[in-house]
Amino acid sequence: MAHDWQPDFEQLVDEHQSMVFSLAWRMTGDRGLAEEIAQDVFLELDRHLGKIESAAHACFWLRRVTMSRSADALRRRVVRGLDLWVEMEEHHGISVVERTSPLGARLEQLLATLPESQRAALVLRYQEDLTPEEIAATLQAPVATVKSNLQRGLKLLRAKAANHLKEYVRGKEYARGI
């Protein structure tokens, strides 16, 4: 029944390129590298198109391979944390601040400083809106590990945000009249 589905490569690219690119960018913190990863992932999808059974399978496959390729790329690279984001904006002329709120932009920057396993869990949870079980299946990790990474990552990110965003919080409290 699943084999009634006919995969259309171009349509899959249209539907999922934003997801693949965003996952790779958030995992690596490098726009150029994310583009390379996205290209590799889609070309691999093209080679495995015959084995893809449904639209949902394609989406799952793309997420899993993107996360795996991003982890491989990270292992080959030195993770440079916050500096990497500053460099990224300088090199590509992209202002994260312009696109989102100051807090949102800062959260993206702080995400790059988290350990890889926590970052992966948080990105899949809050970008892709996946449940811990779905994240575990995507990362091929135990659900308990994923839940732990989510909790720790969230706590760490919140603590980092609280430290780094005192001015923002103060401004927000001021606006609320606290």
Next chain:
Amino acid sequence: MGFEPMEEFEQELRQAFERRPAPTSLKRRLMESRRTRQPGNHVLNWQRLAAAILLTATLGGGLVWRNREEQRKGEAAREQVLTALRITNRALNQMNTQLAAHGRAQRQGD
């Protein structure tokens, strides 16, 4: 901590982690890469490979033929030299016999 509750923080995360649009060049590059790997191109690659093998075989065959031809000419030249040497040897033997006969005739006349 002076920060909003966790639910609010998670909401901020969802907003901050919205998907980013992929660069427009990504799809173009993908489709180009894909086109170069189409089955038609595999046929073209096989044709190129066959042409390269044919060319190599022709050149190799030519070289082998030239080597054999040179070897054959060398053998013929060697045969000619040996024949010339045999003829010269025979002529020298005849001359030697004649000289010996002439010498004997002179000694008998004396």
